[in-house]
Amino acid sequence: MTKTEFEPAIPSRPVYGVLHPAVGSAHLFVADGEGAGAVCDALTSAPALKAAAHVIYIPGANGSDHTGALQALGVAQFHRAPSFAAALPRLTKVLADAHMGMQIYAAGTEGLMAQVAAAAQAAGLPYEAVQMEHRGSLARRVQCVHCKGVTENVTLDPFQCSHCGLTLFVRDHFSRRLAAFQGVCIDAEDPGQIPASVERFK
Amino acid sequence: MSLDFNDETFRGDFTYRNSARAIKRFPFPFPEDSYMYSVNMEPHVPGPVGSVFEHMFDVDEHYVSEMRDRAQVLADDPLRCQSLPHMELAGWDLLELIMESKARDYPHWFSLHRDGNQWHWINRPLQIEQRFTFMDASTLPCGPMEYITRQTQGDFTLQDQRDDDLWIEAGMVTTQADWSLDFDIGMSFKQWHAPVPLAHQAGIFDRALKFLLKLQHGAPVRRFNWTMTVDPLLDTSPENYPKWGPSKTTMTPETVGRRQHLRVELQTLHRLPRSNAIAFPIRCYLISFQDLVTVPKWARRMHRVVRDIPDELATYKGFIRNKALMLDYLAPFDDGLPTSPGFAPE
Numbered sequence: 037m038t039k040t041e042f043e044p045a046i047p048s049r050p051v052y053g054v055l056h057p058a059v060g061s062a063h064l065f066v067a068d069g070e071g072a073g074a075v076c077d078a079l080t081s082a083p084a085l086k087a088a089a090h091v092i093y094i095p096g097a098n099g100s101d102h103t104g105a106l107q108a109l110g111v112a113q114f115h116r117a118p119s120f121a122a123a124l125p126r127l128t129k130v131l132a133d134a135h136m137g138m139q140i141y142a143a144g145t146e147g148l149m150a151q152v153a154a155a156a157q158a159a160g161l162p163y164e165a166v167q168m169e170h171r172g173s174l175a176r177r178v179q180c181v182h183c184k185g186v187t188e189n190v191t192l193d194p195f196q197c198s199h200c201g202l203t204l205f206v207r208d209h210f211s212r213r214l215a216a217f218q219g220v221c222i223d224a225e226d227p228g229q230i231p232a233s234v235e236r237f238k
Numbered sequence: 239m240s241l242d243f244n245d246e247t248f249r250g251d252f253t254y255r256n257s258a259r260a261i262k263r264f265p266f267p268f269p270e271d272s273y274m275y276s277v278n279m280e281p282h283v284p285g286p287v288g289s290v291f292e293h294m295f296d297v298d299e300h301y302v303s304e305m306r307d308r309a310q311v312l313a314d315d316p317l318r319c320q321s322l323p324h325m326e327l328a329g330w331d332l333l334e335l336i337m338e339s340k341a342r343d344y345p346h347w348f349s350l351h352r353d354g355n356q357w358h359w360i361n362r363p364l365q366i367e368q369r370f371t372f373m374d375a376s377t378l379p380c381g382p383m384e385y386i387t388r389q390t391q392g393d394f395t396l397q398d399q400r401d402d403d404l405w406i407e408a409g410m411v412t413t414q415a416d417w418s419l420d421f422d423i424g425m426s427f428k429q430w431h432a433p434v435p436l437a438h439q440a441g442i443f444d445r446a447l448k449f450l451l452k453l454q455h456g457a458p459v460r461r462f463n464w465t466m467t468v469d470p471l472l473d474t475s476p477e478n479y480p481k482w483g484p485s486k487t488t489m490t491p492e493t494v495g496r497r498q499h500l501r502v503e504l505q506t507l508h509r510l511p512r513s514n515a516i517a518f519p520i521r522c523y524l525i526s527f528q529d530l531v532t533v534p535k536w537a538r539r540m541h542r543v544v545r546d547i548p549d550e551l552a553t554y555k556g557f558i559r560n561k562a563l564m565l566d567y568l569a570p571f572d573d574g575l576p577t578s579p580g581f582a583p584e
Contacts, residue, residue: 046432046433046438047428047429047431047432047438048425048428048429048430048432048433049432179421181418181420181421181476181477181479182476182477182478182479182480184317184420202480207433208432208433209421209432209433210432211421211422211424211425212424212425212429213423213424213425214421218418218421220476220479221479221480221483224479224480224483224484225483225484225486225487225559226484226487227480227484
């Protein structure tokens with residue numbers, strides 16, 4: 037899969053690299069959608085890691101599902117989860133049980149990577165402990181600044197908050213703690229004057 | 239309410255008013271006839287008697303009503319006050335700084351008696367008397383930062399310092415110029431300033447961060463920031479933007495003088511002794527255009543600043559749609575005469 041080229045962005049938005057297999061006692065990979073490609077690339081370049089690798093995979097919201105390719109890697113543990121929320125209890129357990137030297141990798145959408153980093157931080161690890169590689173969809177995870185609800189997989193701008201129904205424009209301002217971009221009511225000053233949505237995040 | 243303090247509102251019927259004395263001491267933030275970003279820090283040392291710089295924390299005629307407004311904001315949205323778990327020590331540092339300053343500077347209003355860790359605090363304007371054990375949060379009705387900032391005008395953030403950066407990890411934010419503590423908490427210095435246009439490219443935040451990392455205990459600094467607010471609304475939060483946003487569309491030439499307010503932030507920065515965190519009080523002062531133009535120099539200068547500001551900044555500060563209305567109001571007060579350098583009236 038092609039790696040994503042990002043436009044220059046404001047400083048709160050993370051920048052992503054390429055997964056580099058590191059020396060470690062265990063290797064935890066969490067990926068969604070096209071992020072599977074980054075996991076395959078990393079483990080193909082360092083096959084010795086497979087015996088100590090645990091892969092958690094969530095098929096993409098856009099339908100991309102590379103479960104077969106990941107299973108074919110022959111890693112020590114593979115788990116396919118239907119959503120990040122469903123994967124979180126397992127991820128939390130793995131992080132809590134981790135020993136010194138476990139390497140953590142996240143690949144796929146920005147929302148997935150940020151949520152993995154947030155889970156790692158909740159387990160006491162620094163943000164930098166998670167290697168990240170963006171692959172596939174640019175769909176955004178957006179928090180409504182008004183009702184605080186998070187809408188997943190936002191591709192349109194503006195879009196309707198899935199919680200309170202306000203029409204929000206999507207800022208580039210990004211919170212690592214919330215693992216989300218910020219959504220702000222677009223017609224606050226002129227209620228009802230809402231421009232047409234465009235697909236900004238494919 | 240005593241005669242020292244106004245009984246007024248910052249919402250609904252907006253009865254907020256500045257007395258003649260408050261207008262005279264208003265911290266007009268423009269030292270020259272144009273505005274562009276700058277770090278513009280100076281030592282926060284005591285200023286002239288009666289000025290907003292006279293004391294470490296200025297307590298003015300709006301104190302009691304502002305604290306009542308803060309309590310209402312917090313009741314409506316408790317997320318406006320947050321402190322990450324490791325920031326409690328910085329909260330105690332802040333509580334100590336404020337209590338000692340106010341008891342020293344305003345002994346007729348505030349008293350602090352210390353017997354080891356057994357402290358006795360009296361706040362007469364708010365009719366609060368509290369005995370507590372310093373550094374034991376269970377002896378206060380809430381955390382130390384929340385406790386003292388419910389009794390102190392201005393927003394507050396507390397920045398932890400590590401990895402050569404500052405991290406905004408606690409705050410009391412109810413009088414903000416359209417930014418969300420709940421969203422920004424946990425961010426680094428450049429992350430939480432990310433949405434500010436132009437200033438990153440100008441190196442403003444590089445220089446400011448470098449300066450602040452070296453801030454010393456006992457040597458606080460200050461600077462101004464400003465924006466524009468329609469009606470004397472303290473809580474211009476992004477959370478409530480759909481509620482206050484429409485007010486920008488209903489000003490008329492007849493009401494602009496009364497409703498348009500210059501909003502000035504007196505920002506001070508204090509290194510805290512135990513936590514090594516930085517306390518950042520952001521004190522908001524509001525003045526209506528009709529009061530502002532009673533000082534001829536301010537009227538001339540305000541007109542020139544609004545007239546010449548880049549559209550990008552007017553947009554960021556949220557007043558581009560009313561810029562023409564504001565200029566029409568201010569222009570007759572600008573006779574073209576030169577203004578003297580500095581903040582003070584001629």
